[in-house]
Amino acid sequence: MEKKNVFKKIIILGTALVLGLSASTASVVKADTNNSGAAGTQQVLPQAQKVKTFQVAIVKKNYGIYQGFFASKKTSQDYFHQTFNVNRTFTYNGKKYYxxxxxxxxxxxxxxxxxxxxxxxxxxVDTPYVSQYAPVKAPWGCAGAAMAMLLGSQGQKITTGLLQNIQNHLPMQPTKGGQKGNVYTGIGFGYVISPGALAKYARTYPQGKNIINVSSKKLTVNDLKMYVQGGKPVLYYGFSSYQKAGDNQRNHCKVITGYKQGKFLVYDPLYYSRNDGAGTGGKNMKYDHGAIAWVAKATIQKEFCHKALTIK
Incomplete structure (x- = not known):
């Protein structure tokens, strides 16, 4: 009996010591599908290393956030697009953690x-360029062409038939949020389809099931950057190269497919070819950047109206 009690006390003491280890020391962890090997196995983490503090933003939603022995699991979605400091890192199973x-x-x-x-x-972000003029000529069909780019980023093959179908069935007034005015002739044009209606329409296509409307007064250009950094193209509402002085309506849809050194890679459907350069559109040089162009963040900021779609 005495030996059993001794062993019992040793086990209890050992457990208490293990649970008292700090997060910066080696710890036991249950594997997570996003983080390491087979679920349910027990592994030992290496000691975390101190590094010079730097900032990061959480740009993906489907990762676990852990403390201690992973007894308290949170999700990166809870902190999506928030900025944090990092001053310790470690590598486990060939992957780095902050x-x-x-x-x-x-x-x-x-x-x-x-x-x-x-x-x-x-x-x-790998995204096909789609023109609203060729192979399907829809001069007032920027929303449909931009939506097709999002579909293409999700694996949709872009064909003439697909583009015709998108433009032919784009929701129109009096449908709630629908576009006012014919996409082919412009007859009766007043405004493009709303972001909510466009996202809903996009989801009627198999490759569009994850397209969402992220429009909000709180949405910032920095958010657009972080969506792209997370691997998601962004369709946003802004000005066109045909914008007239005094017209502040954001009646044009474009797609951001990249970010680099304070500039955004913008795909503008308002050109016949992906090779069309600046000045080949409507000649308003504030926005006539060409079919594919790196555009300064400040320029995006000036036309940004907090309306955008992306991929969840």
């Missing part, structure tokens, strides 16, 4: 490096 915290506060946990981006991290 401890994230707000200045002056304890770390909220650690997560896979792939879930975050540094403030000026460059990113290009």
């Amino acid at each position: 401890w994230i915290n707000k200045k002056g506060s304890p770390a909220i946990g650690y997560l896979n490096k792939n879930a975050v981006a540094t403030p000026n991290q460059a990113k290009l």
